[in-house]
Amino acid sequence: AQKVTQAQTEISVVEKEDVTLDCVYETRDTTYYLFWYKQPPSGELVFLIRRNSFDEQNEISGRYSWNFQKSTSSFNFTITASQVVDSAVYFCALSGGKTSYDKVIFGPGTSLSVIP
Amino acid sequence: DAGVIQSPRHEVTEMGQEVTLRCKPISGHNSLFWYRQTMMRGLELLIYFNNNVPIDDSGMPEDRFSAKMPNASFSTLKIQPSEPRDSAVYFCASSRRDRRTGELFFGEGSRLTVL
Numbered sequence: 767a768q769k770v771t772q773a774q775t776e777i778s779v780v781e782k783e784d785v786t787l788d789c790v791y792e793t794r795d796t797t798y799y800l801f802w803y804k805q806p807p808s809g810e811l812v813f814l815i816r817r818n819s820f821d822e823q824n825e826i827s828g829r830y831s832w833n834f835q836k837s838t839s840s841f842n843f844t845i846t847a848s849q850v851v852d853s854a855v856y857f858c859a860l861s862g863g864k865t866s867y868d869k870v871i872f873g874p875g876t877s878l879s880v881i882p
Numbered sequence: 883d884a885g886v887i888q889s890p891r892h893e894v895t896e897m898g899q900e901v902t903l904r905c906k907p908i909s910g911h912n913s914l915f916w917y918r919q920t921m922m923r924g925l926e927l928l929i930y931f932n933n934n935v936p937i938d939d940s941g942m943p944e945d946r947f948s949a950k951m952p953n954a955s956f957s958t959l960k961i962q963p964s965e966p967r968d969s970a971v972y973f974c975a976s977s978r979r980d981r982r983t984g985e986l987f988f989g990e991g992s993r994l995t996v997l
Contacts (some may be wrong), residue, residue: 788898801985811973813985857925868913868977869938872925 768793770860770873778879779848787843789858795819795833798862800834800841801870806854815839819862848880884908888974888989896997903992906955907976915986916949916959917943917973925973931957964996 779785791800794873815825817834825832829846837850845852855877861870887906895901907914915930917935929939933952942949951957961968970994975986 803986808988809971811975811986813987816985868930868932869927870915871927872917881946881959 768795768798768856768860768862768869768871770871772856772858772873772876774876775874776877777870778881780881782848784844785848785878785880787845787856787858789841789843789873789877791820791839791841791858791860792810793839793860793862795862798860799857801861802841803857803859803872804854805857805875811857812868814843814856845878847877848878850880850882853878853880886974886976886987886989887974888992890992891990892993892995894995894997895964897965898963899939899996901964901994901996903959903972903974903994905957905959905974905989907974907996908987909959911976911978911987912954913977914951914957915974915975915977916957917988918970919973919991920970928959954967961994964994966996969994969996 771790773788777785798819800817804812804814815832822834822836831844833842841858855875857875858873859870886908891952906937910961912933916928917928918926926941928941929949931951934954934967947961971991973988973991975988
């Protein structure tokens with residue numbers, strides 16, 4: 767069975783601080799995909815990144831960076847120099863398997879509050 | 883290009899009434915997903931379609947829920963009869979399956995309140 771765990775339910779940081787959101791996943795598949803989505807207070811879900819299981823290179827996009835480690839089944843997300851606009855719920859998600867690679871399972875989410 | 887379009891955005895109904903939620907996926911996308919979001923259970927996948935065919939409906943809570951996709955540009959999620967515990971935000975999402983699990987594009991959601 768596939769599972770995504772985001773142990774941090776809520777995080778508060780002061781603006782300009784760095785913050786890391788943790789994601790741990792479980793899967794028996796050798797090929798799988800990992801995602802991060804953002805849900806701002808307005809409610810829509812916004813895609814941030816996709817990673818496949820064969821690509822363990824870290825990725826940086828502006829103030830966002832992702833650390834994928836297969837050895838610990840983790841796909842953590844770091845926001846550098848956080849801003850108030852980063853306040854949102856962030857979801858880590860997983861899909862994979864020969865017959866179910868379309869099925870995207872979401873973690874419970876981490877609510878991030880950035881305080882001015 | 884238009885994104886995923888869902889209607890209605892908000893629905894308030896009384897227990898026992900039938901509810902129909904509608905979704906128009908992005909043109910050219912051949913996978914469609916229905917998710918439900920609640921505080922208690924988070925984002926749950928209810929059902930998804932590939933090329934208008936239901937592939938996995940194991941997340942559908944019970945027989946009161948049904949989903950159809952009569953063509954590539956329209957899907958419905960029906961609840962009959964509705965119950966207060968069905969109150970949630972229902973999201974529709976679409977993707978291009980030929981990109982091998984591309985990102986999901988979500989609609990703005992339909993907020994359902996069952997009194």
